[in-house]
Amino acid sequence: MTTPVSPYARILFIGPGLSRGASAERLRQRVEALMGEAHVHDSEQDLQPFWLALDESPRPLLVVDLEPRADAAHRDWLREQIAERTDGASVFVVCTAMEDAWLDGLAALLECPELHTACSDVPAVPAQHAWSHIPPHAQRLLLCNGPRCTRKGALGLWKTLRQRLKAAGKLECEGGVHITRSQCQFPCDLGPTASLYPAGEWFRVRDEAELIRLVDERLVAGRAVPELRIDKG
Numbered sequence: 735m736t737t738p739v740s741p742y743a744r745i746l747f748i749g750p751g752l753s754r755g756a757s758a759e760r761l762r763q764r765v766e767a768l769m770g771e772a773h774v775h776d777s778e779q780d781l782q783p784f785w786l787a788l789d790e791s792p793r794p795l796l797v798v799d800l801e802p803r804a805d806a807a808h809r810d811w812l813r814e815q816i817a818e819r820t821d822g823a824s825v826f827v828v829c830t831a832m833e834d835a836w837l838d839g840l841a842a843l844l845e846c847p848e849l850h851t852a853c854s855d856v857p858a859v860p861a862q863h864a865w866s867h868i869p870p871h872a873q874r875l876l877l878c879n880g881p882r883c884t885r886k887g888a889l890g891l892w893k894t895l896r897q898r899l900k901a902a903g904k905l906e907c908e909g910g911v912h913i914t915r916s917q918c919q920f921p922c923d924l925g926p927t928a929s930l931y932p933a934g935e936w937f938r939v940r941d942e943a944e945l946i947r948l949v950d951e952r953l954v955a956g957r958a959v960p961e962l963r964i965d966k967g
């Protein structure tokens with residue numbers, strides 16, 4: 735089926751959580767209303783169906799990536815992956831987060847071919863980009879940004895964590911600490927939670943003062959902070 739609002743024979747959508755939930759259903763309905771059909775893939779599920787659909791879809795094909803963290807490097811990476819799996823001819827990519835405002839502007843976006851990047855003749859992505867190496871960090875701290883910990887203030891703690899480690903010269907460098915925002919780590923009632931590897935230690939960071947203590951004493955000075963541990967420690 736051809737799409738009534740664009741020059742594409744098909745448009746494939748991919749993004750996290752698009753197989754379930756009210757937002758995903760609303761997207762599907764809006765896309766169907768706009769284009770007569772919806773080809774939507776959940777990037778948190780098995781991706782084989784997406785790559786198969788990419789192979790089998792009629793051309794010209796537009797891939798709309800709804801990854802909220804997509805940046806220019808992500809877009810080039812996706813173009814390169816598509817070019818590797820297909821010949822990339824007549825396949826275009828556009829990346830954007832799934833916001834209501836964006837849904838309202840979907841038709842306008844589809845009518846802006848200058849924003850759709852071709853997957854043919856993709857310039858070589860530099861071989862030495864950051865994501866091609868195992869990083870030299872000594873430790874990894876996972877700060878929970880799951881639904882319950884964020885309701886207890888975990889989102890605000892992320893910025894402090896990053897700034898404090900950076901000021902101490904320990905942020906994501908040789909011998910330093912790699913920090914990651916995680917989904918629910920499960921002991922929600924004890925949170926906001928953080929876990930440290932390879933030590934395998936669990937902490938609660940209920941406010942900024944506890945977070946600063948965790949950074950200064952445990953991550954920078956390397957001292958135990960049993961008051962913050964929620965495992966048996």
Ligand code: FES
Pocket residue numbers: 878879880881882883884917918919920921922923925926927
């Ligand atoms: S939401 Fe953080 S541990 Fe569950």
